[in-house]
Amino acid sequence: MRLSSAENGTITSKSDSIYEHGAEVKAEASANKEGYYFTKWTNAKDDAKGDIVSWNNPYTFKVTEDTEIQAHFDNSYRVRLPAEKNGIIKPGDTTCTYKTEVKIEAVANTGYHFVKWTNARGDSLSADNPYTFVVTGDTAILAQFAINYYNVRLSAKNGKVESSGGLYAYNTKLEAKAEADYSYRFAEWRNAAGDSLSSANPYPFTVKGETDLTAIFIRSKYLITADATKGGKAIGGGYYDYEASVEIQAVPDSGYVFIHWMAGDSLNLLFSDSSKLNFTLSWNTFTSYRAYFVEEGKVNGEIVSGGEARAYHAEDVLHLVNLEGSVISVHTTDGRQILQFKANNTEYPAVLPAGIYILNAAKGKGRYVTEFVVR
Numbered sequence: 001m002r003l004s005s006a007e008n009g010t011i012t013s014k015s016d017s018i019y020e021h022g023a024e025v026k027a028e029a030s031a032n033k034e035g036y037y038f039t040k041w042t043n044a045k046d047d048a049k050g051d052i053v054s055w056n057n058p059y060t061f062k063v064t065e066d067t068e069i070q071a072h073f074d075n076s077y078r079v080r081l082p083a084e085k086n087g088i089i090k091p092g093d094t095t096c097t098y099k100t101e102v103k104i105e106a107v108a109n110t111g112y113h114f115v116k117w118t119n120a121r122g123d124s125l126s127a128d129n130p131y132t133f134v135v136t137g138d139t140a141i142l143a144q145f146a147i148n149y150y151n152v153r154l155s156a157k158n159g160k161v162e163s164s165g166g167l168y169a170y171n172t173k174l175e176a177k178a179e180a181d182y183s184y185r186f187a188e189w190r191n192a193a194g195d196s197l198s199s200a201n202p203y204p205f206t207v208k209g210e211t212d213l214t215a216i217f218i219r220s221k222y223l224i225t226a227d228a229t230k231g232g233k234a235i236g237g238g239y240y241d242y243e244a245s246v247e248i249q250a251v252p253d254s255g256y257v258f259i260h261w262m263a264g265d266s267l268n269l270l271f272s273d274s275s276k277l278n279f280t281l282s283w284n285t286f287t288s289y290r291a292y293f294v295e296e297g298k299v300n301g302e303i304v305s306g307g308e309a310r311a312y313h314a315e316d317v318l319h320l321v322n323l324e325g326s327v328i329s330v331h332t333t334d335g336r337q338i339l340q341f342k343a344n345n346t347e348y349p350a351v352l353p354a355g356i357y358i359l360n361a362a363k364g365k366g367r368y369v370t371e372f373v374v375r
Helices: none
Strands: 002-003 010-011 023-025 030-032 037-043 052-055 061-064 068-074 076-080 087-092 094-097 100-106 112-121 124-126 131-132 139-147 149-157 159-161 166-169 173-174 179-180 184-190 197-198 203-206 211-219 221-228 232-235 238-240 245-252 256-263 269-272 276-280 289-297 310-314 319-320 328-330 337-342 347-349 355-363 367-373
Touching: 002 010, 010 068, 030 037, 030 068, 076 211, 076 269, 087 139, 100 139, 124 131, 131 139, 149 159, 159 197, 159 211, 179 211, 197 203, 221 245, 221 310, 232 289, 232 355, 245 256, 310 355, 310 367, 319 328
Parallel strands: 002 068, 076 139, 149 211, 221 289
Antiparallel strands: 010 030, 023 061, 037 052, 037 068, 076 094, 087 100, 100 131, 112 124, 112 139, 149 166, 159 179, 173 203, 184 197, 184 211, 221 232, 221 238, 232 245, 245 276, 256 269, 256 289, 310 319, 319 347, 328 337, 328 355, 355 367
């Protein structure tokens, strides 16, 4: 019987000898180079050379004929990278020789993130990604992934959100529900960028990332306020439905005359010189109005109407009587200013479209207010 070894190993049992028929023989080999290991015994006789005899080492057998077997060695190792349900590992399973450097990368599925690498026993190896390691034996490495959690923030103005925000896992199904304050009604949900998402209330949605939902409400009822300066009163005002018809009226006291309405949040916009206002409530309607009154014939007070000063328009010229040195402003009846100048002369060129205009003249503590018509 003859025992031999291929490269990178040696026979550690008795290698060459003569045995009786039926004698039991123990063949044993070991690698003699770092990183190599025994793989198999093969037949070394010419008529069956290369046939695998056994994978065992040591290998025990009975002699029945002249026998020649050879021990083989290898330094290739299997690197197993099992696929995970919440991600993948690149490049995948492979076979590498001893001390080969291998680089692997974990790619998480949507809604998950990589946590760490572990071995088959669950021992932590690294949190690096990609991860580089050196092959020193058969290796199994697993990538550990975890589900993402996202903040869900719910807010509202002119109402409240009955659902609660918080931290939720990816793909969690939630429902946002909003309740409007008095005089408002729910309109829609918007995201952080202001994009419209849905007009459903409640609104079902699935958490896919950081989420900001704002409940948008619009007025279902508008509060119209109307008050007056000394010398009269304003009639009307209160809560009105959207697109309702609104009527307010200025009524002067005895000895006073109505001048105009001021409107706006700060009541600083000249609105109309008509004592009775009728309008349809819309989203851009003014909600605050104030009626101004002055005593009849008052000239040097804070606000005056009539008296010695006078203004009128004719042939594209604004004629000013006893208003020299005054600062003149001209508004349309809806409050738009179209002219402003200092009256250095009794005439001022003014090409104006046909209509009714309100002129204000201010000089020192005196102020003159009147209206004129362009035909």
